[in-house]
Amino acid sequence: MHDSSRARQRARLPNFFLILLIIAAFAVPVIVFLMLYEIGNGSIDAMRAFGLSFLVGSDWVPNPANGDPPILGALPAIYGSIVTTTISLILAVPISLGVALFQSELSPRVLRAPSYFLVEMLAAVPSVVYGLWGLLFLVPFMRNYVDSGLKATLGFLPLFYGPASGLGMLTAGVILAIMIIPYGSSVMREVIIAVPRSQREASLALGATNWETIKTSVLPFARTGIIAAVVLAMGRAMGETMAVTMVIGNVARISPSLFLPAYTIPSVIANEFTEVAGNGVYLSALFELGLVLFAIAFIMNLLGRVLIARMAFRAKGETAA
């Protein structure tokens, strides 16, 4: 009949709006694959020149004095990234857990909203402002009070060897810790809140105090999620560029001393990208570092989210039971 054929025609007309939505949705995967392609493409020269030894090479000499080709190894940057991230986690994880517990369980109700607000303000400060404060305030502070104190008491350790200028892996670790506390504590807080009420109520019904409930029922249940928060914070710390570049001293070196200027992967890229001037392998090596950084951040992010999903699955199961 006339009507049904018109209806069939109308149903076959493409919905232009849906096409618009699909195109927009494609933007995300396209950006990811383009990013991998461009950065991978940029790294090829360095991969051909240095191969796998790039990742373990400990010499970073972009412009050798006698005109030889550059010798570039990523180990100083990787070492610095690992050490500064470790220091930041040692400092930030306990504090983040304390903040998360404060915000979710232990503070008086009336303080909850202000406490969320204040920690969010900490997260909203731009990285370069952290760097400015770090360079002009924290570095002198570390040099004059903390480093000298550490040298006086523990100066025999190779960790604290050398002149303390304030620029170095210790200061960078401190500033990274400050920057990841808001992120780490917010993930931990969400994870703690996600623990099913049945767990808490069962513990309280058995006569446990508030703290005993937290220690024996809430935290063990949330353990996977808290580890997830640490992994996610680790990824964030490894990728932080500006604040670290401004306080780490930017010298390619592998040394146990936390006081000597050093490098991290993002700060090498930030510091030296504009100095590559025609040196093809140098530029390509920086791209390869970018690829390494992308891989590290990707793995940490994925791992963290898998752990959170696993905990959410458990929480759902417990609630149903």
Added chain:
Amino acid sequence: MIYVALASFAFLLALVPLISILYATLLQGYAALSFDFFTKVTPPIGGTGGGILNAIEGSFVMVGIGSIIGVPIGVFAGAYLSEYPGKFAYYVRLLAEVLTGVPSIVTGIFVYELIVASQHRFSALAGGVALGFMMIPIVTISTNESLKLVSSSIREGSLALGISRSKTLIYVLLSTARSGVITGVALSIARVMGETAPLLFTALGSQFLMTGINDPASSLTLLIFDFATSPYENAHVFAWGAALVLLFMVLSLNMIVRAASRLKVTGTE
């Protein structure tokens, strides 16, 4: 009780840097503020006089370009994810979350290779595109989350009345989720306004006002970085002043957005 004390101590400890930064920026930056500061362009580093006009212009222009790219794509992508769930939507959402974790300097070298290397020039456009690429996943996820909160009865009621899916989305769903979407957009703007690394190799920085988006451009963040890392004392004061302006803009945007969304929640809606 001791644990309450420990947790409170941790919380206060976390606040110390915030207070220190606010205090230092206010104290040091105030000295740099003047009429000239807001009306002149940057002096050579170490020189006297001058202002941050070109940096403010660059920041606004590049965040603007980023928003033009990031907001429409992010909102539509987020809408797709919530209205047409399935395998594709699942992977897009996963990739969006991965993108938010990518360090911003990686985005910077990506856009360098994509635009700057092929165009053989640094430009505000490249900087804006880098910021836009950062905004897309953030806005996508926040729009998706806001739309997920709209109750299905509204969705189904609209469709039951015969309103097409696209009209339902635009006139009913997005308008119901309006405040959540706007919050997400505003927060992403505040976030990219404070970014430096993606602009280092795309916009490069400049001492002059822009004649067009294909010129290199400065931004408040690039200015702070260049002036703070220089050895000159008056450049440091300049950087504090710019940081004061930037911090004011970013923090007040954050506070307005959060206050407004809290009002909406407890209001008549």
